[in-house]
Amino acid sequence: MTAETNSIEVRNLQTYYGSRHILKNVSLDVRMGEIFVIMGGSGSGKTTLLNHLLGLLRPSSGSIRILGRDVNAVTPLEKQELRTRMGVAFQSGALFSSMSVGDNIALPLREHTQLDETTIGIVTRLKLEVVSLAGFEDLMPSELSGGMIKRAALARAIVMDPRLLFCDEPSAGLDPVVASSIDDLILRLRDAMGMSIVVVTHDLDSTFKIADRICVLDKGEVLALGTVDEIRASTSPRIQNLLNRRTEEAEVDPDAYLRRLMGIRDGDEDEPRGKRL
Numbered sequence: 001m002t003a004e005t006n007s008i009e010v011r012n013l014q015t016y017y018g019s020r021h022i023l024k025n026v027s028l029d030v031r032m033g034e035i036f037v038i039m040g041g042s043g044s045g046k047t048t049l050l051n052h053l054l055g056l057l058r059p060s061s062g063s064i065r066i067l068g069r070d071v072n073a074v075t076p077l078e079k080q081e082l083r084t085r086m087g088v089a090f091q092s093g094a095l096f097s098s099m100s101v102g103d104n105i106a107l108p109l110r111e112h113t114q115l116d117e118t119t120i121g122i123v124t125r126l127k128l129e130v131v132s133l134a135g136f137e138d139l140m141p142s143e144l145s146g147g148m149i150k151r152a153a154l155a156r157a158i159v160m161d162p163r164l165l166f167c168d169e170p171s172a173g174l175d176p177v178v179a180s181s182i183d184d185l186i187l188r189l190r191d192a193m194g195m196s197i198v199v200v201t202h203d204l205d206s207t208f209k210i211a212d213r214i215c216v217l218d219k220g221e222v223l224a225l226g227t228v229d230e231i232r233a234s235t236s237p238r239i240q241n242l243l244n245r246r247t248e249e250a251e252v253d254p255d256a257y258l259r260r261l262m263g264i265r266d267g268d269e270d271e272p273r274g275k276r277l
């Protein structure tokens with residue numbers, strides 16, 4: 001039974017928006033306990049795929065099994081039960097601004113469990129401690145920094161001890177040091193709680209730091225899927241192009257660039273073309 005080794009199984013997923021073909025025959029597995037990064041450029045289909053995995057979109061065809069259940073064949077009650085086993089940290093943090101940090105984190109417990117308030121308080125404070133925000137429960141979201149909001153969103157996403165955690169662009173908008181500390185936190189959460197974590201990002205540094213396996217999406221297709229080493233070693237020009245984009249930009253030959261600007265063609269004797277016109 002594959003459900004014991006895979007927390008997600010996607011087979012031949014196709015998505016159309018009207019006549020536009022958005023996801024093209026996507027198949028992938030996310031294994032229990034791994035950090036699986038979905039990366040790709042803007043418009044490659046990352047958010048659309050994430051929405052499918054969360055059961056928010058119906059595929060045009062293909063199947064999606066989450067924790068052993070076909071998300072498009074479950075009853076509404078089963079879907080609700082499945083959702084309590086999945087935590088989601090959205091890109092913006094998505095905390096309710098009118099509630100304290102503690103109330104934001106306690107919300108899933110109040111909505112989905114019968115726990116009494118004392119226990120809810122203990123679990124909330126424990127989760128805040130896990131994300132290094134101990135003692136911040138009485139602050140309002142507006143009093144937190146960008147990095148703290150991401151941490152609080154992660155605390156809320158794990159408050160129900162999910163088997164599967166989804167993080168949408170967890171380090172977007174953060175400076176590199178804070179972004180790196182969020183990467184460390186994601187690694188620590190997986191090690192401490194043993195859950196599978198699906199991260200959607202376009203950040204290469206973050207991807208290579210946290211991923212066990214990477215799925216590279218390009219124009220709605222799985223361009224590559226493998227470990228960090230496998231992706232780095234890929235000989236596909238499209239993958240290499242993606243990985244080396246920054247390097248290529250950094251390796252512009254300043255002399256050649258200046259010659260181009262001045263209109264000097266290769267082979268010309270340093271005479272700007274403009275002079276001859």
Ligand SMILES: Nc1ncnc2c1ncn2[C@@H]1O[C@H](COP(=O)(O)OP(=O)(O)OP(=O)(O)O)[C@@H](O)[C@H]1O
Pocket residue numbers: 017020022040041042043044045046047048049202
């Ligand atoms: N509701 C929609 N209706 C029509 N087209 C859509 C809709 N949502 C997304 N698309 C299109 O689907 C494609 C994939 O979009 P998606 O948001 O999944 O990409 P992405 O990789 O998450 O991009 P980004 O990193 O910019 O968020 C894009 O071409 C987008 O324009």
